[in-house]
Amino acid sequence: MKKRFAVAAFALLASCGASAGVVEKACLNSDRAQSNRQLCGCIQQVADMTLDGREQRQAAKFFAEPHQAQEIRQSDRPNHEVFWKKYRHFGATAESYCS
Structure with missing residues (x-):
């Protein structure tokens, strides 16, 4: 019975x-050494x-190409500036929420 419940719960989670x-x-x-499912899930x-x-x-x-973040941060393009502000907010929020 417990096994059947566990399988049903897993199927429900997978379907959600x-x-x-x-x-x-x-x-x-x-x-990155700290990368694990719990931390990465929180960041997501x-x-x-x-x-x-x-x-x-x-x-x-940026995870694969960190230098690309630097290029966008230093870019003069208005859309890059808007993105960078949102990205900084994302990073600060992730740091406080996931640590």
């Missing part, structure tokens, strides 16, 4: 969209609250 988001996947695939939750889908895809690229 318990799949990893783009930021979580990038975090898990990064070579914050990304879902603070960044739209396009912004999440851009932020996810």
Whole structure:
């Protein structure tokens, strides 16, 4: 009976969209020593609250190419400035929420 309940609970969670988001996947695939499912999942939750889908895809690229973050931060393009402000808010929120 317990086994059947556990299988049913797992199936319910899987059907509720318990799949990893783009930021979580990038975090898990990064070579950072602290990367683990719990931390990366938390960071994804914050990304879902603070960044739209396009912004999440851009932020996810920073895990593989950190220099790209520097390029966007120093860019004179107005859309990069808007993104960078949101990204800084995301980072500060993730740091306080996930630590």
